Amino acid sequence: MTVQTMLEKLVSFPVLGGESNLEIIHWIKDYIESFGISTTLVPNKKNTKASLHCRIGPAVDGGVILSGHTDVVPVKGQPWTTDPFELIDKSDGNLYARGSCDMKGFLACCLTALPDMVEAELKTPIYFAFTYDEEIGCLAAEALIENIKASYSEFPKYAIIGEASMLKPIIGQKSIHIIDITVNGSEGHSSRIKQEVSAVHEAARIVLWAEQKMNDLIDSGSSDERFNPPHSSLHTGMINGGIAPNIIANKTTLSLDIRCLPQDDANQLYQDLRDYCKSREKEMQSIFSGFEIEVTENHPIVPSFSTSETSAAVHLISKITGNKEWQTVSYASEAGHFANAGFESIICGPGSIAQAHRADEFISKDQLNKGIEMMYALVKHLETA
Structure with a gap:
């Protein structure tokens, strides 16, 4: 499955923050498990929503968590010119849909690269960590992180939160x-x-x-x-x-x-x-x-987070993207929760935050392709790291 086809599937699930995400998370679960990878769901108290995590590769310390959320912001009242939950290719180099940028583009890159992750001889593992209700206050992050720490004997080193950053490392948020x-x-x-x-x-x-x-x-x-x-x-x-x-x-x-x-x-x-x-x-x-x-x-x-510009996390992002310029942001993400849990945290994902939360949200094909290239570069790096 191509990354564009994967994104087309993911944006078709109209899961708003606060709503049940079970349909999309079970589709993701089934897809991951079709490659022989075991997954764990972390439900809310009412069992109407769930986060997901899994490990690809050996049970050793030093792995990389790839984290994203499955919910999106509402479209009601916005002047959309296309169906928000259908991926539209206008032949202008961009792909339009709610969540295409924030942040199903990143999820599409993770899932599209999964076959290569499974086939690779990883020396250190990759973890997926996908949440719900991020758009209404990052409500699921703490429970997911606690479950990750309780589920694995080893301890991941890095957490990459794939919010749209044009694939530049974001090292801090308020x-x-x-x-x-x-x-x-x-x-x-x-x-x-x-x-x-x-x-x-x-x-x-x-x-x-x-x-x-x-x-x-x-x-x-x-x-x-x-x-x-x-x-x-x-x-x-x-x-x-x-x-x-x-x-x-x-x-x-x-x-x-x-x-x-x-x-x-x-x-x-x-x-x-x-x-x-x-x-x-x-x-x-x-x-x-x-x-x-x-x-x-x-x-x-x-919570806020602050990662040193000379940290190993910044070096890793620079190695797998080629981007050396870092940024900070004042918007919310789940990076602070991961940082508080002891992971070297950084934000890096395809697309521009300027396109998020607006009518006719889009991600450029160039950014989506660079996002999948980042995943392949991460796999190659972890085969030797």
């Missing part, structure tokens, strides 16, 4: 934390602003607190010029409250997006936010006893 906040105040006539507690006003204070916290981090000198921006960021992306100009709002909701440099403590920032909200509750309950601020995680923290 942590990402989405926090939803509901402020419950007291409704009343706007002339009574000092006798009531406005949920809108209190929400505004939280927005200003977040901005000041970001500025305090900048002023403290916490920076990393590898990233853009080179500091941790706190951003209010959504806020909604009130029903009329002359009515004091009794409810306002807002969402914060916090992206931390690897050296900053995302958990501490979250605790600082909670402490601030508790202090506002205590102060304003003297005016309205029912005043409350509810702070909830939209999803758990997606």
